[in-house]
Amino acid sequence: xxxxxxxxxxxxxxxxxxxxxxxxxxxxxxxxxxxxxxxxxxxxxxxxxxxxxxxxxxxxxxxxxxxxxxxxxxxxxxxxxxxxxxxxxxxxxxxxxxxxxxxxxxxxxxxxxxxxxxxxxxxxxxxxxxxxxxxxxxxxxxxxxxxxxxxxxxxxxxxxxxxxxxxxxxxxxxxxxxxxxxxxxxxxxxxxxxxxxxxxxxxxxxxxxxxxxxxxxxxxxxxxxxxxxxxxxxxxxxxxxxxxxxxxxxxxxxxxxxxxxxxxxxxxxxxxxxxxxxxxxxxx
Amino acid sequence: xxxxxxxxxxxxxxxxxxxxxxxxxxxxxxxxxxxxxxxxxxxxxxxxxxxxxxxxxxxxxxxxxxxxxxxxxxxxxxxxxxxxxxxxxxxxxxxxxxxxxxxxxxxxxxxxxxxxxxxxxxxxxxxxxxxxxxxxxxxxxxxxxxxxxxxxxxxxxxxxxxxxxxxxxxxxxxxxxxxxxxxxxxxxxxxxxxxxxxxxxxxxxxxxxxxxxxxxxxxxxxxxxxxxxxxxxxxxxxxxxxxxxx
Numbered sequence: 001x002x003x004x005x006x007x008x009x010x011x012x013x014x015x016x017x018x019x020x021x022x023x024x025x026x027x028x029x030x031x032x033x034x035x036x037x038x039x040x041x042x043x044x045x046x047x048x049x050x051x052x053x054x055x056x057x058x059x060x061x062x063x064x065x066x067x068x069x070x071x072x073x074x075x076x077x078x079x080x081x082x083x084x085x086x087x088x089x090x091x092x093x094x095x096x097x098x099x100x101x102x103x104x105x106x107x108x109x110x111x112x113x114x115x116x117x118x119x120x121x122x123x124x125x126x127x128x129x130x131x132x133x134x135x136x137x138x139x140x141x142x143x144x145x146x147x148x149x150x151x152x153x154x155x156x157x158x159x160x161x162x163x164x165x166x167x168x169x170x171x172x173x174x175x176x177x178x179x180x181x182x183x184x185x186x187x188x189x190x191x192x193x194x195x196x197x198x199x200x201x202x203x204x205x206x207x208x209x210x211x212x213x214x215x216x217x218x219x220x221x222x223x224x225x226x227x228x229x230x231x232x233x234x235x236x237x238x239x240x241x242x243x244x245x246x247x248x249x250x251x252x253x254x255x256x257x258x259x260x261x262x263x264x265x266x267x268x269x270x271x272x273x274x275x276x277x278x279x280x281x282x283x284x
Numbered sequence: 285x286x287x288x289x290x291x292x293x294x295x296x297x298x299x300x301x302x303x304x305x306x307x308x309x310x311x312x313x314x315x316x317x318x319x320x321x322x323x324x325x326x327x328x329x330x331x332x333x334x335x336x337x338x339x340x341x342x343x344x345x346x347x348x349x350x351x352x353x354x355x356x357x358x359x360x361x362x363x364x365x366x367x368x369x370x371x372x373x374x375x376x377x378x379x380x381x382x383x384x385x386x387x388x389x390x391x392x393x394x395x396x397x398x399x400x401x402x403x404x405x406x407x408x409x410x411x412x413x414x415x416x417x418x419x420x421x422x423x424x425x426x427x428x429x430x431x432x433x434x435x436x437x438x439x440x441x442x443x444x445x446x447x448x449x450x451x452x453x454x455x456x457x458x459x460x461x462x463x464x465x466x467x468x469x470x471x472x473x474x475x476x477x478x479x480x481x482x483x484x485x486x487x488x489x490x491x492x493x494x495x496x497x498x499x500x501x502x503x504x505x506x507x508x509x510x511x512x513x514x515x516x517x518x519x520x521x522x523x524x525x526x527x528x529x530x
Contacts, residue, residue: 011363011372041403049391052432124380124460126363127404278366281359282299 021271028130028274035128042135046110047142061146065102069094072215084217088245092154096244097214099147100237103173104180105205107140111184112191112201115280122284129277130270133188137181144173151244163247172240179236179262185269192280213238232258287375289456289487290338290361295370297356298327330356332511333370338504340375341485343478345498345505345519347526352508354491358458361489376455376487379405381446390434394425394444397433401448415451423447424470443470450477456487475501499523 032039051057069091075081076090086093114136115122115129122129148169155162191197209215211224212233219225228234235251235258242250249255313319330353338344346354359365360372362380388397398419402412420429423443433441449457478501481488492498498505502519507526515525 008373008375009363011360011366011374013366013369037409038403041400041409045389045392045396045400048396049389052391121404123359123364124362125404126378127406278364281364 024271024274028270031128031130032134035131038128039131039135039138042131043138046135046139050139058146061143062150065095065098065147065150068098068215081216083215084219086217088160089154089158092151092158092160093241093245094215095147095154096151097237097241099144099151100173100176100240101209101212101214101233102147103140103144103176104233104237105209106143107137107177107180108183108187109198109202109205110136110139111181112187112198114184115188115192115284116195116198119284122281129280130185130273133184133273134181137177137184140180141177162244165243165247168243169240172236172243175259175262176236176240178266179232182262182265182267182269185273189273189276189280192283208233229254232261236262286339286341288337288373289340289342289375290344290489291371291373292334292336292357292360293371293373295331295334295360295367295372296329297331297353297360297365298329298368301326301328327368329511331360331367331508334508334511334513335370336506336513336516338487338489340487341482342504343482343488343490343502345502345522346489346491346508347493347495347498347505347522348508348514353511354508355460357508358460358489358491361456362458374456377406378456378458379449379452379454380458381449381460388433388441388444391432393431394423394429394433394436395420397444398448401445402452405449405452407452412452419447419451422451422473439467439470446470446474446477450474450481454481454486456489457481458489458491460491461493495523495527 054060056063072081072083072094073090076083083090083094111133114132118129118132121127152162187197187201191201211227212231213219213228214237218228218234218238235254239249239251239255239258242248311319334353334357346357348354356365358380360367361374362378363374389400392400395416398416399409399412402415403409423429423446425440425443428436428440433444436444478488488501490498490502499519504517505519505522506513507515507522509529514529515522
């Protein structure tokens with residue numbers, strides 16, 4: 001067993017920034033490397049606890065996108081809401097889009113609750129709080145894998161072969177994950193400060209889903225088109241969907257700018273979290 | 285001369301005060317700069333200029349009234365809190381003996397919780413798995429170890445908590461009022477384990493309202509009163525001083 005007693009740890013008032021941003025990144029990388037087992041164990045805890053005492057268990061991951069898709073199909077068929085012209089069968093288009101969307105939606109809600117949920121643990125044990133946020137997004141990744149299995153089943157059902165771009169899905173998921181984690185870090189801090197954040201965020205995620213063309217195509221004109229053009233989530237979700245359905249990115253510039261934006265949000269979230277996490281203990 | 289395990293140097297700790305927005309939200313917005321400064325900067329002091337040292341292998345008690353700053357002192361040793369000014373130096377791995385339930389997930393089994401807690405305390409999964417047999421045996425939980433811990437009684441949870449910490453080679457052990465739970469037989473087992481720790485040079489910080497325990501278990505103690513150290517010295521003298529002041 002590693003003996004830590006040769007080293008003396010000195011706790012002083014926060015001075016991370018005085019050491020410079022580069023050393024902050026060094027500290028973060030070391031912390032994440034040293035805590036990989038903790039992240040795995042926290043992920044395992046959340047995963048095991050999620051489906052215990054649940055009648056339908058992992059089936060819930062199928063039910064949510066199927067219900068969303070069925071609702072929009074119904075609205076479309078009755079002429080109340082038009083989803084636009086889509087080449088692929090609508091159920092496939094919708095479930096595929098929702099699987100990427102849910103990665104963001106589930107991840108950010110889980111991330112925002114991760115600190116508050118850990119409560120007394122944070123007050124008593126000195127461990128990496130970043131691991132809590134990072135591990136919480138693991139649940140979203142598992143749900144995504146389950147939902148993607150549903151997507152593959154739908155491809156088989158319709159007798160359609162996915163585009164070669166399906167092989168790039170692991171890459172297309174990265175910017176969505178980075179955006180989710182970056183926003184997750186910030187919302188976890190905000191939720192610890194002001195508990196309304198959790199409530200606002202769940203509302204905001206639903207609102208954003210209707211605002212983002214996930215279950216319908218990009219609008220042709222109007223205010224919604226202008227909003228969509230500045231919505232990075234649209235480019236990330238529809239870009240990933242395009243890759244699977246057609247094998248190519250339809251809006252490359254928007255996609256790459258959004259991916260860059262995700263990297264920025266992730267780094268900003270990580271640094272802000274690192275610099276403020278010890279103060280948050282006082283607020284839990 | 286024995287090595288110093290913990291050093292507090294002029295430690296000052298204050299917490300932010302919680303505000304409710306008084307005078308309405310409109311008032312808050314119209315006086316926004318003032319409101320936000322007040323919101324961010326009003327703090328209350330918990331510790332003021334506290335300095336003491338704990339030597340390696342010493343059993344050190346912290347006593348004082350409710351809200352005196354005992355748990356804050358433990359939080360500063362654990363590194364969970366950072367001082368507002370001054371410095372806290374700690375030599376060795378700190379293992380907090382957890383309050384019931386902290387760090388435990390009710391839906392997971394005792395066995396799964398042991399692994400999670402071990403990893404939370406900074407060990408690798410392999411290190412915890414290697415010692416899990418001993419931990420389970422020490423806890424005397426038998427077949428319950430594979431049941432979700434929401435089925436445990438408070439005594440069983442205390443056993444599990446103590447067993448995890450006791451068998452993971454603590455160097456500095458923080459004990460915050462947790463030994464009162466559990467039956468007499470397990471309590472005496474814990475006490476004999478603590479005597480063994482003492483022989484092995486484990487530093488123990490003991491926070492308790494049970495002055496008898498502090499007097500019996502601790503070598504030295506500190507009495508914190510009104511955010512400052514009121515008395516520091518041999519446990520018996522500090523406890524007597526505290527009793528006289530009551």
